[in-house]
Amino acid sequence: MSQSTPALRLENIVKTFPGVRALDGVSLEVLPGEVHALMGENGAGKSTLMKVLGGLHQPDEGKIIVSEQPVRMASPLDAKSKGIVFIHQELSLASELTVAENIYLGELPKKRFGLVDWQKLYAQTDEILAKLKVGFNAKTRVGDLSIANQQMVEIARALTVDAKAVIFDEPTASLTDAEKVVLFDVIADLKDHGVGIIYISHRMEEIFKITDRISVLRDGSYRGTLVTAKTNEDEITQLMIGRSLDLSRNVNHNELGDVALEVKGLSCGKLYRDVSFEVRRGEVVGFYGLVGAGRTEIAETLFGLREPSAGKILLDGQETRIHSPADAISKGISLVPEDRKGQGLVLGMNCRDNMTLPQVDDLKAGPFVAEGAEVAIFDQYRDRLDIRTPGWKQTVGNLSGGNQQKIVIGKWLSMHPNVLIVDEPTRGIDVGSKSEIHNLIRELAGQGYAVIVISSEMPEVLHVSDRIVAMYSGEIIRTFTSDEVTEDNLIQAISGITPDKAA
Amino acid sequence: MEPGTLSTFLKRGAIWGFIVLQLVFFSIAGKYLSLSDTAFMDLDNMLLLLKQSAPIGIIAVGMTVIMINGNIDLSVGAIFALAAVVMLDSMTWPVFAGLGDWVIPVAWALALLTGIVLGAINGLIVWKTGVDAFIVTLGAMLGYRGLVFMYNGEQPTSHLNWTLVDFAEAQFLGLPTAAWFLLGTVAVVWFIMNRTVHGRNAYAIGDNREAAVNAGIRVGPHFLMNFMLIGFLAALSAVVFYSESGSVNPNDGQLYELWAITAVVLGGTKLTGGSGSIISTLGGVIAIQLLRKGLGHIGADTETVNLVIGLILIAVLFLDRQLNLKGKQELRV
């Protein structure tokens, strides 16, 4: 590979935030036409390194070299003009504007007098959208799109300029399998055109599928670069967290208790129909299906966010109606939502207050909030979930994506619910903490909680569930016990292929 | 129909529906309660209404831009007064004595320039210090008003120029001058917000500032331009109004900022920025003026009028919220 000059090089980048040394002399080299993975635990500094490259942060020390020229990325616009395109980890879209305006945000095509050249804008956008094979058009309002489609809008931005390097920061976190295929095609295409690609992901199977080399960060420092074809999961994990992980399938079943939650013939308009299932104490039930299969909507109904149009919900054998989230919480149901930024966190608040938000009422000492008790809860779950933050005073918006997710999980765990529903619990979470969270879910079930896990990741549902409910287009196709289930019959069930009754 | 179209339509159309409702109500109620015997929907009455809407209306158009951009400007009433003082007073300055009626465009230009400069000061402070626009313009409101008082104490500043009065009282194609200024402002600013890169960026910044920054949009200069625009419009409003009246009290224009914001909000612009429409703001302005006139027509006093407007504002925001919640439930793709 030494014959080609690198598309870009980062040398000894140092970046500190108050109380955090986020990057401690990190170097990275990306060749043209290479897909270079950047891996590391939550909070290792991946996004920060990319923000330095993308002109969003100025490094304290170190050099950025693009096409052999040392450069300074003064601003995001500057970085873009130097050929660096950054697809952000968190959606970075203006929801009231159209798809076209978002794709060309900051660089709308101009006519004379500063007028927008709408014709050109829509024509160019249509061209890009055709390549991405998406089901919406240039004039759709972004706020009307699903999260997955919004992610596709972000990805479309990579195709707008003549890029030297494109950074994808966890682009697949909310994509369906079909959309992933499209994304990988896009990446292959960019690669063929000699674009260097930096690809951040916690998903091993993707890393092995599309990347050429892997660089690993740990606690803000550079740990080494591996050639994908010559390495394995274990070696990467070793570099990332300094130990190996046991990722084998869960086998030990818990003692099952009474039925904690039973749902009979539940329907909600067009979203899902005639859904029946039960969850016992001590049991983990996984809900698997494509994005849009109706799983999240069922969870939202159980949490009082949606009104069912038919059917019954029974808690501990008693029929109940759940009027609101507050009602759900008082009846012992907790939901860890799918969209942490929009639904799970108050980004401007500190870590402790976010974690104890649903229970401040119960933590009172006289008329005042009992700060000591709050800190105690925070400390307990920080240790348990290994949340990386300089302290409880840190604003949640400043945490790395994965650590934000852990705060949300900690928040609901600290409520000691009877029925815990987790929607995509490990989206954006590194392998180490992922297995930590999986263990935690098993452990909670072991303590007698009834747990529902909604996930689009097959290894995850297979790993944590005692039973798996397969959904397709708003209906339950089949419920598997962990003995019956195989990857094949699960895939069949969720793609709407009628299951072989005899099997 | 694309998803979201219905709720958008309802929201856009709502203010005009409200206006029609008022017209019908006051016409009918007027028959029984009115003290005068002219019909409420009399053409002259409606033209007068448009003219009376102009001062607040022109400012409200600017306020819409500021609020779409995610800011607020509380200093517009003070800018309005200061621009008026500059216009009326400059016509008496000895340096311009030889100009005759040519002093009019000079005085106008000075007044408009005052507005632009004051707006630019607000914009620069917001840009360079990063202090919230609410605080900055609150300070500016007090400061600029102070300048008005320093100018002439408690005394009104007066100067009547009959050419100017004739111009202000003229009608062109049946519409009074002030109404033309209002409609012209609406048209031009609508064009800026919907057709120019600056306008679209202003929407993007108000909608998701972080996304805009990430995309390389320079937020500060856009803020500055919009504050200069609203400063200009506040001054334009003063120019239109005082050309006719010829006398400004140091307290004039007080609460204009709040009336402008009320009109903007009635027109459906989000307080948090990112969404709003100039045309709907015009609707909001007309609706308020109609309400004032209508309630006056059926014999209510000013206090009652303010109370009713306040209640309606809250009701509108509540309805808007309900509508939005519905939209979220049903319309996600």
Ligand SMILES: Nc1ncnc2c1ncn2[C@@H]1O[C@H](COP(=O)(O)OP(=O)(O)OP(=O)(O)O)[C@@H](O)[C@H]1O
């Ligand atoms: N603006 C900021 N202010 C303070 N600290 C910050 C800021 N941005 C990042 N950090 C800290 O820097 C460290 C690195 O964060 P970064 O977002 O780069 O992690 P990451 O590797 O992308 O993690 P993840 O996999 O969870 O996305 C974290 O400890 C984070 O809390």
Ligand SMILES: [Mg+2]
């Ligand atoms: Mg990150």
